[in-house]
Amino acid sequence: MGIVLRGQDVRDGAQVALKTVWSPGSADADSLRREIAALGRMSHPGIVRLLADGTWNGMPWMAMELLRGSTVSDQIETLWGNGSEAAPTMPARSRADGRWGTRPVGTLHPLAAAGRLRDAIAIAAQLCQALDYVHALGLVHRDVKPANVLVGEDGRVTLLDFGLVCPARGASRGAGAAAEICVGTMEYAAPEQIRGEAVDARADIYSLGCVLYELVTGRRPIDADSSREPAAPSDLVSGVPRELETLLLAMLARQPDDRPSSAGAVAETLARLATRRAR
Numbered sequence: 001m002g003i004v005l006r007g008q009d010v011r012d013g014a015q016v017a018l019k020t021v022w023s024p025g026s027a028d029a030d031s032l033r034r035e036i037a038a039l040g041r042m043s044h045p046g047i048v049r050l051l052a053d054g055t056w057n058g059m060p061w062m063a064m065e066l067l068r069g070s071t072v073s074d075q076i077e078t079l080w081g082n083g084s085e086a087a088p089t090m091p092a093r094s095r096a097d098g099r100w101g102t103r104p105v106g107t108l109h110p111l112a113a114a115g116r117l118r119d120a121i122a123i124a125a126q127l128c129q130a131l132d133y134v135h136a137l138g139l140v141h142r143d144v145k146p147a148n149v150l151v152g153e154d155g156r157v158t159l160l161d162f163g164l165v166c167p168a169r170g171a172s173r174g175a176g177a178a179a180e181i182c183v184g185t186m187e188y189a190a191p192e193q194i195r196g197e198a199v200d201a202r203a204d205i206y207s208l209g210c211v212l213y214e215l216v217t218g219r220r221p222i223d224a225d226s227s228r229e230p231a232a233p234s235d236l237v238s239g240v241p242r243e244l245e246t247l248l249l250a251m252l253a254r255q256p257d258d259r260p261s262s263a264g265a266v267a268e269t270l271a272r273l274a275t276r277r278a279r
Helices: 027-039 072-083 117-136 201-217 242-251 263-278
Strands: 003-008 015-020 050-056 059-065 069-071 089-093 100-104 149-152 157-159
Touching: 027 050, 027 059, 069 072, 072 149, 072 201, 117 149, 117 157, 117 201, 117 263, 201 242, 201 263, 242 263
Parallel strands: none
Antiparallel strands: 003 015, 015 059, 050 059, 069 149, 089 100, 149 157
């Protein structure tokens, strides 16, 4: 929505990511102000950290921690190879020295997450923790997608870009939130979000389901405004645990009431799956 530069804090020399916009009166400027206000309330290891903010020539700016790693979008491209014949790799921790790097996972035979299902589950589980924190503050991210999730060189998963965040409204957690029409990224937005209806935390859960589905299968679910249901992951790749498939299809339910009620509930299921695969 604007410009992101590498910068340096003149006080201590620390490198930062500096974000600003092209025009002070643009909608992007309003989005950045909204992002600054939201991040100013947050302190969580799974959410990009705001270091400073201000205004320059009428344009808002903010300095964030400079993160090093790759987005989940990059990882999906590497993992599945975009249909190429090259053997895919996925970031994985070495048992010998604990460092993170890439590891070949064989041919493009359709194994779940191209053979790295445990790592895909771990990414989603960390993302759940960040979203659960956001939702506990009464906020909805509204743009959860692979390009807005970064996996650091140390394995830390960080949620980025809060320019579309909106407050939840109602008497209880998860109550409706006002939404503009066509806010977010169509391929990952919940059906009610695309229709411009009120959204709550379950819209983010739908988007998270899209991200995990793509990690597991190498494909996006069908467009959210389609009348068809997404294909069962086990129809696309092998080695998908039944509990994971049930969870994914529930997260992608067209009706919010049919989805898991919270990111915390999703995290609990993912934790059980991770424990079983570790045995």
